[in-house]
Amino acid sequence: MPSPLPEILRNLHHAAVAAGRPDPALLAVSKTQPAAAVAALAAQGQRAFGENYVQEALTKIAQLQALDLEWHLIGHLQSNKAEQVARHFQWVQSVDRPKLVTALARARPAHLPPLQVLIQVNIDDESSKHGCAPNEVDALATAVAAEPRLQLRGLMAIPAPWPDPARRRQAFVRMRDLLQPLSAAHPHADTLSMGMSSDYAEAIAEGATMVRIGTALFGARARPA
Numbered sequence: 001m002p003s004p005l006p007e008i009l010r011n012l013h014h015a016a017v018a019a020g021r022p023d024p025a026l027l028a029v030s031k032t033q034p035a036a037a038v039a040a041l042a043a044q045g046q047r048a049f050g051e052n053y054v055q056e057a058l059t060k061i062a063q064l065q066a067l068d069l070e071w072h073l074i075g076h077l078q079s080n081k082a083e084q085v086a087r088h089f090q091w092v093q094s095v096d097r098p099k100l101v102t103a104l105a106r107a108r109p110a111h112l113p114p115l116q117v118l119i120q121v122n123i124d125d126e127s128s129k130h131g132c133a134p135n136e137v138d139a140l141a142t143a144v145a146a147e148p149r150l151q152l153r154g155l156m157a158i159p160a161p162w163p164d165p166a167r168r169r170q171a172f173v174r175m176r177d178l179l180q181p182l183s184a185a186h187p188h189a190d191t192l193s194m195g196m197s198s199d200y201a202e203a204i205a206e207g208a209t210m211v212r213i214g215t216a217l218f219g220a221r222a223r224p225a
């Protein structure tokens, strides 16, 4: 079976051109996928991979160390796992509370570059989702920016899967509106991580600079995640 990667990259490019924006970065979401599947995609040039579960990710990161990939934590992070994450990941996209900021900053080893941080926003105010409230972004951003071992890079969201596309788009628009003042205040905060297999074109149209794609790249996950 041919790899879906070239087609996905073409789709991202077309969506970006249509929106008059630069091509977004592609994060390949490899949760539940074996290391061999990650290695196969890496062999085609994909460098950035997203994982949800710390233990599963640490195993894969160790197995694939020689490939020098870029690992993003995109799942909920418990504070007691912050130390491991600060040591082995390059990005954390799920920072949503002050305690995590402190824990990650304290644990980021001095010999590594600063940990790249996105603040996760619960943009549709869902009780089932992690992420801070929109009105908490400023204070969290200030806390991240104050830590030399962390680099504030922007915002991440997982909007509610509304059946109505217009409603999904509104969440993407609200995210873009949140990023604007943030990147004015913090010049490195240039990243808007939103859009998954089913809605990345809409997310790019509204300003996503990074899309997180799992199923469309790897096929359906064998177990729920």
Ligand SMILES: *Cc1c(COP(=O)(O)O)cnc(C)c1O
Residues within 6 Å of the ligand: 029, 031, 052, 074, 075, 158, 196, 197, 198, 212, 213, 214, 215, 216, 225
């Ligand atoms: C699983 C996951 C994705 C990828 O979802 P797909 O629908 O498989 O593309 C993206 N972001 C987060 C936070 C996820 O947990």
